[in-house]
Amino acid sequence: MSTMTRRRFGLLTGTGAAMLAMPTVLRAQERPRVVVVGGGAGGATAAKYIARDSRGAIEVTLIDAGERFTTCFFSNLYLGGYRDLNSITHSYDDLVAKYGITKVTGMATAVDRTAKTVTMADGATIPYDRLVLSPGIELIWDSVPGYSQEAAEIAPHAWKAGPQTELLKKKLDALSDGENIVMVAPPNPYRCPPGPYERVSMMAHVLKARGDKGSKIFVIDPKEQFSKQALFQEGWDRHYPGMVEWYGPDVHGGIKMVDAAAGTVETDLDTFEGALLNIIPAQRAGAIAQAAGVADEKGFCPIDPASMRSAMDEAVFVIGDACVGGDMPKSAFSANSQAKVAAMNARADLTDAKAFPARYSNTCWSLIETDDGVKVGAQYAPQDGKIASVEGFVSQLGENADLRKATYEESVGWYDGIIADMFG
Incomplete structure (x- = not known):
């Protein structure tokens, strides 16, 4: 190479x-x-x-x-x-x-x-x-029901680098074993197509490195497929078995509501609970x-x-x-x-x-x-x-x-x- x-x-x-x-x-x-x-x-x-x-x-x-x-x-x-x-x-x-x-x-x-x-x-x-x-990019806050600029101070998007990135890391590092992460991925088109899934990998790496065995990462995705999907899923299965669960729209049925304060993402399938929510909304220029x-x-x-x-x-x-x-x-x-x-x-x-x-x-x-x-x-x-x-x-x-x-x-x-x- x-x-x-x-x-x-x-x-x-x-x-x-x-x-x-x-x-x-x-x-x-x-x-x-x-x-x-x-x-x-x-x-x-x-x-x-x-x-x-x-x-x-x-x-x-x-x-x-x-x-x-x-x-x-x-x-x-x-x-x-x-x-x-x-x-x-x-x-x-x-x-x-x-x-x-x-x-x-x-x-x-x-x-x-x-x-x-x-x-x-x-x-x-x-x-x-x-x-x-x-x-x-500019984030379209209301593209995710219940999400807002104010909610981002609790459930960071971190899709613009700086304070939001620091906030996401602080919340990740503060998680206890057994506490979950819920990510809402963005719809196309958006900045850095593989980015949310590399982020999932890095969050899983942090949990694994400190020995957490009870935490899970749930990815609620509005897309039916994503960039380098087979490579990421192969890697998650190899490095983080049982830790990452990805749900496409045909499974979760649609996002009904995000409650940042309660730490919940409600879908047609289920309500996912997380001590850390990472919500990445739709974007425009x-x-x-x-x-x-x-x-x-x-x-x-x-x-x-x-x-x-x-x-x-x-x-x-x-x-x-x-x-x-x-x-x-x-x-x-x-x-x-x-x-x-x-x-x-x-x-x-x-x-x-x-x-x-x-x-x-x-x-x-x-x-x-x-x-x-x-x-x-x-x-x-x-x-x-x-x-x-x-x-x-x-x-x-x-x-x-x-x-x-x-x-x-x-x-x-x-x-x-x-x-x-x-x-x-």
């Missing part, structure tokens, strides 16, 4: 093509302005590549509500005790110091696409010539995408698959979890890959840089138990009006321990590589 080094990660996600597209002459005397909203795997990458590869020809402003960024990807490993929170929390300092990006810490609340301005929560406006939206008017009736943002340009406004690009990504899953790897295509096309719009044909990649790794890693991924290209999978791969059932360990180690190399690519 090849090792996922920083160099290999850059080649897989299009760094080489981006370097070829550097501009030499501005089309106007005043520097054009690109504003990027959202500082995660998509937004930070887009801001960096636009600033770096334009060699200062474009003024880049990055807006994010946080001073630092905690990754959702690898947050399950924090939950399982394989990482600490500091190791998945990162600074924007190098983007400012190395690439001259202006970092604005605050909440973008509105976009005037006619005036080409972004309005901040404090009333300030920031003008743009091109806008890159990478706001991630982040609020600023809704406010900008570039989301469709389903809540996500249609794009041109050849450029990541919004289907509703040629001056706006939408990347990452917020976009309609075709066959691409909503993942950090996808967002990073899409960001490079958007960055290349934004530069081509505003300078003499050339835009090359889009290419996209994704891999999603999951850890089931110590050194038991699995993955799924593909290469993608624009086809028939969407981003289409052209070549894919997935871990196989019954793989040997050395291969599974190598897969996990590959994921660690990828994490280091994408962080360097985003922020370094």
Whole structure:
């Protein structure tokens, strides 16, 4: 198996093509302005590549509500005790110091696409010539009956990394032997398709590692199947026999009510009780995408698959979890890959840089138990009006321990590589 080094990660996600597209002459005397909203795997990458590869020809402003960024990807490993929170929390300092990006810490609340301005929560406006939206997801609280933002302080979703992740870990670590966990998984489409099931694995790992024998994890899923299902269920049977019970909609019959205070999830089949409830509701594009008017009736943002340009406004690009990504899953790897295509096309719009044909990649790794890693991924290209999978791969059932360990180690190399690519 090849090792996922920083160099290999850059080649897989299009760094080489981006370097070829550097501009030499501005089309106007005043520097054009690109504003990027959202500082995660998509937004930070887009801001960096636009600033770096334009060699200062474009003024880049990055807006994010946080001073630092905690990754959702690898947050399950924090939950399982394989990482600490500091190791998945990162600074924007190098983007400012190395690439001259202006970092604005605050909440973008509105976009005037006619005036080409972004309005901040404090009333300030920031003008743009091109806008890159990478706001991630917004949770649809009432998609789970009885759930709410207030209930999340008792029954955390932890689908946005930070305080919710810490709360979930605190509650997991406080469980006593014999106390159960009930997870409500999200419906499609949602951020990180294998994520809930890796989380189940990490929670089971914690229970097993401390010798709990009476606790169970119940997964109430609105989907009939999920990403890497056979691999996860094989792993649960091998590592955590009798601990994990997954119920699809044909069994549980539908979720009728969640009572966070009582610790119950009522379904047509039964009422499940847990000392820890992990409720992950349905999702849509982040609020600023809704406010900008570039989301469709389903809540996500249609794009041109050849450029990541919004289907509703040629001056706006939408990347990452917020976009309609075709066959691409909503993942950090996808967002990073899409960001490079958007960055290349934004530069081509505003300078003499050339835009090359889009290419996209994704891999999603999951850890089931110590050194038991699995993955799924593909290469993608624009086809028939969407981003289409052209070549894919997935871990196989019954793989040997050395291969599974190598897969996990590959994921660690990828994490280091994408962080360097985003922020370094």
